[in-house]
Amino acid sequence: MQYGTEDGAIRTNWRVDEIVGLHNLAFLELVGKANAVHRQYHDPNAIQRASLLSIKTGGCPEDCAYCPQSAHHRETELTREKLMDPRIVLALAKKARDAGSDRFCMGAAWRQVRDGAEFDAVIEMVRGVRDLGMEACVTLGMLNETQARRLADAGLTAYNHNLDTSPEYYSKIITTRSFEERLETLEIVRSAGVELCCGGIIGMGESITDRCSMLKVLSDIDPHPESVPINALVPSRGTPLANVEIIDPIEFCRMIAVTRIVLPGSTVRLSAGRSNLNREQQLLCFLAGANSIFFGDKLLTTRNADMQDDMDLLAATQPLEYQETTVL
Ligand code: SAM
Ligand code: DTB
Numbered sequence: 001m002q003y004g005t006e007d008g009a010i011r012t013n014w015r016v017d018e019i020v021g022l023h024n025l026a027f028l029e030l031v032g033k034a035n036a037v038h039r040q041y042h043d044p045n046a047i048q049r050a051s052l053l054s055i056k057t058g059g060c061p062e063d064c065a066y067c068p069q070s071a072h073h074r075e076t077e078l079t080r081e082k083l084m085d086p087r088i089v090l091a092l093a094k095k096a097r098d099a100g101s102d103r104f105c106m107g108a109a110w111r112q113v114r115d116g117a118e119f120d121a122v123i124e125m126v127r128g129v130r131d132l133g134m135e136a137c138v139t140l141g142m143l144n145e146t147q148a149r150r151l152a153d154a155g156l157t158a159y160n161h162n163l164d165t166s167p168e169y170y171s172k173i174i175t176t177r178s179f180e181e182r183l184e185t186l187e188i189v190r191s192a193g194v195e196l197c198c199g200g201i202i203g204m205g206e207s208i209t210d211r212c213s214m215l216k217v218l219s220d221i222d223p224h225p226e227s228v229p230i231n232a233l234v235p236s237r238g239t240p241l242a243n244v245e246i247i248d249p250i251e252f253c254r255m256i257a258v259t260r261i262v263l264p265g266s267t268v269r270l271s272a273g274r275s276n277l278n279r280e281q282q283l284l285c286f287l288a289g290a291n292s293i294f295f296g297d298k299l300l301t302t303r304n305a306d307m308q309d310d311m312d313l314l315a316a317t318q319p320l321e322y323q324e325t326t327v328l
């Protein structure tokens with residue numbers, strides 16, 4: 001297999017075996033290649049900060065095996081909540097902005113968007129977040145063309161809708177909707193002129209080929225999704241995947257690196273599961289091409305990395321301030 005001069009080309013014709021070949025390279029070679037591709041397209045010192053908020057929690061009719069918000073997993077400890085009041089959401093968005101967030105992402109545990117007062121409230125939230133000068137992202141499940149257009153008109157920057165896993169492994173994880181439906185929603189979002197935020201989860205018992213097959217589908221999307229969250233499973237009590245072992249940091253980093261090579265121009269977000277990585281493991285992921293994190297104490301329902309630790313981490317990516325020291 002040849003890499004060489006082709007490294008860094010934006011392609012929509014990757015083969016799964018090529019991606020597996022990259023994924024399984026010697027680790028340092030893989031990270032080196034990914035870093036070279038990263039530097040062709042991105043400022044190597046810039047890390048985007050996105051804050052997450054669950055605006056409607058729990059009671060979801062879908063049966064996603066990883067998700068603590070599914071109503072199918074009755075043993076989860078979550079309390080269901082109604083859609084939040086837009087005024088509270090916007091106060092939290094402002095707080096996130098003042099703490100340094102660039103993007104505010106709002107998630108609802110819905111199978112699909114329904115027209116009515118709740119969707120009107122989400123539109124108000126999107127407008128409000130944009131008025132705060134932040135990028136706005138929502139993840140609301142499936143939606144139709146009119147709804148996508150309303151979100152676009154409100155100024156929505158991106159819509160998050162993950163493939164989650166490969167088409168081959170999909171039915172082991174979700175049975176209440178199809179992989180095809182996922183792709184159709186992505187198409188609807190794109191057609192409305194909204195950016196795609198689309199990635200997946202690793203560490204759910206899938207094979208390396210599954211991970212690469214998911215990346216192949218992402219890279220078939222033309223143009224590529226603007227941002228790609230790579231989540232490591234956060235095993236949650238009461239879900240069928242509660243006892244799955246958490247992923248090895250080097251495996252997580254391999255996935256980041258291969259994502260960077262296959263999707264050179266996209267923002268790659270080191271997403272859920274980051275709190276299991278130490279500072280140096282996260283820096284290794286940035287070197288391998290991750291250039292965005294979820295910033296804030298909470299993801300949707302689970303704990304994120306500590307905010308002060310994140311400030312220190314981001315400070316560590318910046319040039320050292322010159323300090324005169326006296327050595328006696
Ligand atoms: N209901 C909407 C949907 O599924 O599109 C939006 C919310 S859903 C919680 C957003 C994404 O969070 C999922 O697609 C999945 O990739 C990720 N996610 C959910 N639970 C997770 C977990 N326990 N570990 C890692 N990622 C998770
Ligand atoms: C994404 O890919 N990861 C985020 C965001 N998109 C919505 C969600 C992660 C959720 C982790 C489990 C939880 O906190 O409930």
Ligand code: SF4
Nearest residue numbers: 060062064067070109
């Ligand atoms: Fe519902 Fe989304 Fe969780 Fe699936 S991932 S159960 S669709 S909230």
